[in-house]
Amino acid sequence: MPDEPRDPRDRADDTAPTLAVVGHPNKGKSSIVATLAADGSVAIAPRPGTTIRADRFPMRVEGELLYTLVDTPGFENARRVLDWMRRNDPGVDRRHEAVRAFIQQHRDDPAFRNEVELLGPLVERDAPVGVLYVVDGSIPYSDEYEAEMEILRWAGRPRMALINKIGSADYTGPWRTALDQYFSIVRSFNAVAAPFDKHLELLRGFGELREGWAGPMRHAAEVLETQRREKRRTSARQIAGMLADMLTLTESKTLSQGDDAAPHKEALQSKLRGRLRQLERRCRQGVEETYGHGGLEREEGDVESQELLTGDLFSEHAWVLFGLRKKHLVLAGAAGGAATGGVIDASVGAASFMAGALVGAVVGGGLGWYSAGRVAKIPTRSRWLKGALRGAVGGKKLICGPIRNVNFPFVVLGRARYHHGLVAGRNHAVQGVLKVAYDESDTGKLNPLSGEETRTLSRLFAKLGRCRPDSEQVQPLVDQLADRIAALL
Ligand SMILES: Nc1nc2c(ncn2[C@@H]2O[C@H](COP(=O)(O)OP(=O)(O)OP(=O)(O)O)[C@@H](O)[C@H]2O)c(=O)[nH]1
Numbered sequence: 051m052p053d054e055p056r057d058p059r060d061r062a063d064d065t066a067p068t069l070a071v072v073g074h075p076n077k078g079k080s081s082i083v084a085t086l087a088a089d090g091s092v093a094i095a096p097r098p099g100t101t102i103r104a105d106r107f108p109m110r111v112e113g114e115l116l117y118t119l120v121d122t123p124g125f126e127n128a129r130r131v132l133d134w135m136r137r138n139d140p141g142v143d144r145r146h147e148a149v150r151a152f153i154q155q156h157r158d159d160p161a162f163r164n165e166v167e168l169l170g171p172l173v174e175r176d177a178p179v180g181v182l183y184v185v186d187g188s189i190p191y192s193d194e195y196e197a198e199m200e201i202l203r204w205a206g207r208p209r210m211a212l213i214n215k216i217g218s219a220d221y222t223g224p225w226r227t228a229l230d231q232y233f234s235i236v237r238s239f240n241a242v243a244a245p246f247d248k249h250l251e252l253l254r255g256f257g258e259l260r261e262g263w264a265g266p267m268r269h270a271a272e273v274l275e276t277q278r279r280e281k282r283r284t285s286a287r288q289i290a291g292m293l294a295d296m297l298t299l300t301e302s303k304t305l306s307q308g309d310d311a312a313p314h315k316e317a318l319q320s321k322l323r324g325r326l327r328q329l330e331r332r333c334r335q336g337v338e339e340t341y342g343h344g345g346l347e348r349e350e351g352d353v354e355s356q357e358l359l360t361g362d363l364f365s366e367h368a369w370v371l372f373g374l375r376k377k378h379l380v381l382a383g384a385a386g387g388a389a390t391g392g393v394i395d396a397s398v399g400a401a402s403f404m405a406g407a408l409v410g411a412v413v414g415g416g417l418g419w420y421s422a423g424r425v426a427k428i429p430t431r432s433r434w435l436k437g438a439l440r441g442a443v444g445g446k447k448l449i450c451g452p453i454r455n456v457n458f459p460f461v462v463l464g465r466a467r468y469h470h471g472l473v474a475g476r477n478h479a480v481q482g483v484l485k486v487a488y489d490e491s492d493t494g495k496l497n498p499l500s501g502e503e504t505r506t507l508s509r510l511f512a513k514l515g516r517c518r519p520d521s522e523q524v525q526p527l528v529d530q531l532a533d534r535i536a537a538l539l
């Protein structure tokens with residue numbers, strides 16, 4: 051019977067490259083693995099000797115294996131290993147056998163525990179493995195690395211050197227000169243700070259290491275790029291959904307006749323603010339999960355940065371930073387107002403449409419201007435319950451929200467864009483808390499919205515604000531909003 055056709059993903063598994071990341075202890079090997087495998091579970095720590103076993107980290111997207119990275123412990127006794135291998139040199143054409151023999155003979159020798167672990171993946175039979183040798187370009191080159199590079203040469207695998215600069219000093223030049231003698235490809239790559247396009251560039255570079263790897267590595271980069279775009283779209287949908295929830299959110303309470311409304315009003319407003327904050331928190335968690343950073347803690351820095359992300363959505367500081375500038379507030383108010391005017395007129399008749407839109411623009415523009423830099427006020431109104439006036443039913447309903455301030459959704463969006471930028475730009479080598487360190491130099495990080503974008507968004511916000519939360523009109527508006535937001539992330 052002929053063989054069943056194989057799942058193309060299995061074939062991909064056969065051809066997916068494997069790269070062993072090796073080097074001196076504490077030079078960022080595990081950090082490179084974490085970043086390129088997008089895996090926050092890789093053990094990284096400031097002290098040497100963190101990694102004690104060779105561990106495989108497959109990079110899979112929707113079940114397809116793109117490549118595998120092998121994290122390894124650092125060299126400890128490279129000189130002694132090389133001495134042993136030289137004494138047992140079987141000739142240039144069979145030197146990899148000396149590496150294999152070394153492993154076999156020292157399997158139980160605690161002095162060479164690290165070397166046995168790290169060299170193991172390099173000499174596995176039938177497994178085409180590439181080697182990434184990691185050095186720290188912020189400390190000077192010295193002879194002690196020569197033995198490591200020589201051992202790797204003996205292992206006979208295609209290899210690339212990566213200069214990962216941990217500190218601020220720069221010895222990249224001398225390092226390159228030394229590395230060029232042992233490695234066909236030498237690249238600089240910062241495991242912690244490298245932006246996503248540099249990850250892709252490096253992955254494509256791996257394709258140069260072996261015949262037959264260019265295709266799989268180019269494919270891997272394409273898949274990751276597509277996945278990245280999808281993550282941005284998902285985040286945009288999460289942010290748009292949050293905005294829709296916020297713009298339609300109300301809190302209400304039925305009061306008995308004779309009840310003093312004032313304390314209830316306070317309580318309702320505070321409850322509404324609490325729910326809005328909760329919506330923001332939930333959206334942030336969603337975005338963090340989208341980028342594989344679920345369960346992140348946020349570190350609260352100084353008061354300024356605290357207010358920015360972990361701080362209060364309603365703080366004046368957040369409004370000054372993320373709210374629209376006055377010029378755009380007028381545009382926003384005008385666009386939102388024009389939309390309102392247009393809708394009102396539509397019911398009256400086409401002839402007055404433009405006139406209504408104009409009035410709406412003027413009124414809206416005025417409101418926009420008025421609310422520049424002001425923290426959102428929550429409108430609260432009361433409605434007599436049916437029959438209350440006739441005395442059949444007691445009391446009235448106090449309704450708080452939704453927030454109408456034109457600046458409000460822009461403040462929320464600004465904060466969401468800033469948070470998204472931090473999360474999307476965070477490599478998995480950065481472990482622990484999400485550091486919120488915002489200072490004046492970050493101000494330009496968020497591209498300001500153009501007048502056109504402000505107008506379009508304002509119209510959508512205004513339309514959403516007129517919807518009931520459960521109405522069918524909400525979803526199409528959220529979709530449109532998500533498209534706009536995706537372009538801004
Ligand atoms: N600033 C900065 N720190 C880095 C970089 N790469 C690694 N580090 C830090 O350097 C320390 C060691 O990083 P690891 O990735 O654990 O190094 P390693 O080579 O795997 O270490 P061992 O497993 O002990 O051999 C950690 O504190 C990392 O956060 C980098 O590019 N920039």
Ligand SMILES: [Mg+2]
Nearest residue numbers: 079080100101
């Ligand atoms: Mg390590």
